[in-house]
Amino acid sequence: AGDAGLFTDDGAAFDPAAPAGLASRLSVNALADPDRGGALWHLRDGLQSPPEGDSGDPTLLNALAAALDARTVHAANGLSGTFSFSGLAAETVSGAAVALVSAEAEASFASARRDELQALILADGVDTDREMEQLLLLERAYAANAKVVTACDDLLQYLLEM
Structure with missing residues (x-):
């Protein structure tokens, strides 16, 4: 009792007062690790x-399997039962x-919202191609009118x- 089990908390017994970061400290007990x-x-x-x-004695392995199958009360990290x-x-x-x-759905929704807002911003903005086309038409009309005025003056x- 009190000794580290098969899985250790950085080589020692699990410390319930420090559950944060356990995944990075978890290791197999050196007594059972051939490496x-x-x-x-x-x-x-x-x-x-x-x-x-005796190599044919499965008593402890059966007890370990039973312990893993045993149902225990758990109430941490948002799970209880x-x-x-x-x-x-x-x-x-x-x-x-x-x-x-849920995170992927939120990201997809945010991406779709961003794309739609971008489209609305572009729709309200100035269409430079259309504006240049209008400017060229006005310039041609002015040049034609200038020629008519010049012809009338002549x-x-x-x-x-x-």
Whole structure:
């Protein structure tokens, strides 16, 4: 009792007073990790078991499986109820998936709203192509009128010279 279990909080027993950041500190106990000098038989016989037991004895593994299937009360991180380990994992993943779908829907709505507002702003703005077209038409009309006035002036001058 009080010793670290199969999963450790940075090599020590879980500290319920410091749940924040547990995912980054979570590791497999070195006694059961062959990469760190441990042995896999500790999973079968127990972490604190001094001698290696019979390789066909599934007692501890069955107890571990039963413990993972046992339903316990959980009330943290927005979840409350009685869950098995796999049920709690499923509820956590489901909650994350719902949050992801909701966030994607909000992002899609915000993007559509931005696009619509951009279209409204552009619709109210000045269409420079249309304005240049109008300016060219006015310039041609002015040039044509100037030629008519010049022709009329020339005709009047010719009539007065007669």
